Amino acid sequence: MTAIEQEKRSRSLSLSTRLRPIAFIVALLVLWQIAVSRHPDQLLPGPLGVIRALAELLRHGLLPKYVVASLFRVTWGFALAAVLAVPLGLTIGWYRRCEMAFNPLVQIFRPISPLAWIPIAILWFGVGDPSAIFLIFVGCFFPLLLTAMSAVHNIPAVYINVGRNFGLSTAQFVYRVLYPAVVPQLIIGSRITLGIAWLVVVAAEMIAVNSGLGFLIIDARNAGNRYDLVIAGMVIIGTIGLLLDLGMRSLERVKLFRWSYSGD
């Protein structure tokens, strides 16, 4: 089955099938509310409590402020990592010797959780935005580097040979063969990495700054066990994470980039 047929099929799914996940979520929320109302002495709020907390955040104007603060850090951390890691990874991947030299180092750094860098981030950048951005940068850099390296490896030799055959200059070759050949894999890698960035920002904001969604969560707990705000923060983080992923997925559907997903 081709991708186009698959797409048509998923579009023609009946309405009831599409509503099924929503109905399931609603059912879970109802169960949650019932469970909470049976044990009123619990610290955990029910869904209604969470909605009230969200309304409170909106009323104080904190919600947009914190969302923007978190997105700002993710954007900078991710963008800096992409600008450095992608060209570097493509270069390293292209030159075998370069890769042999760099690979052990990359493999050592890669499994270190970005959170392990927190003390160093604070040592170098103090408490504030640069620290948080640095942590996100570290979290994104190695996945992007490896994506770019493997994207170059996976270019079919035929494309490279055709490029050489038609007498392209190096710049033309990069722009007209190498770049289009790696773009689909870079998009997939970026999508996964942006997810990582969104994970890291929450942790970074719990330590390094006093704004953002991570800060909201830790602050709500510290300032009087406001678990309704904690869960409200989690809901917002989840929703924005989903939207970011959907945004990246829509890139995959751009015709020019889609070639490698369409079977042949």
Add this chain to the structure above:
Amino acid sequence: MEHVSMVFDRDGKSVPVLDDINLDVSEEEFICLVGPSGCGKSTLLNLMGGFLSPTSGSITIDGEAVHGPDPRRILVFQERGVFPWLTVAGNIGFGLSKLSRAEREERITHYVQLVRLQGFEQTYPSDLSGGMKQRLQVARALAVNPDILYLDEPFGALDSVTRLIMRGELLRIWQAERRTIIFVTHDIDEAVQLADRVVVLSSRPAKIENILTIDIPHPRNISSRRYLELRDDLLSKIGLAYTV
């Protein structure tokens, strides 16, 4: 091509692939290279294309030694040779970036027509059939006006009916725009139907075992006595029996 030999270094062991190949090809000639699979036909083609350098010997084209790939000689690959991120028109225009826009458009139109892909100009290769992709590859190659076309089992991945149609198409295109063609195949019928001369290579390390001239004019009747004679001749030269 004189005394060309090729030795590959694989896992520290040297593997001789080609042994003292001598071949002289004239302009606008259609040559088929046949031989057992893995004998080094593709290696020979890659040497002639400049993608590899021979261990010894030399390859000269019009008195000029081959150093590296060159748009004057284009290699057409078995499959996946077209760029999936470019449309049919984009693929044909790939080698034409030095031309002015008008000239480029004109060439694209011409070659779209030559390989009969009218109406598919803005189609991406993922929506083309295997035969159409190969015609597209030939069009892209011809568009840069090369002296020589190397084809490396271009129809090997196609079904037998499409293959037969493609041979007719290739001959039609070759008669419209004469080039020197060197065509690697493992298909005896393909060789006898297409070539002016068939070069038979031995198993590895490959030597030229025989060169057979096919003296039937085009269009060839593939049931004629002469055709069957030549076909049998070729089969016996490769060392295959008459029956399966």
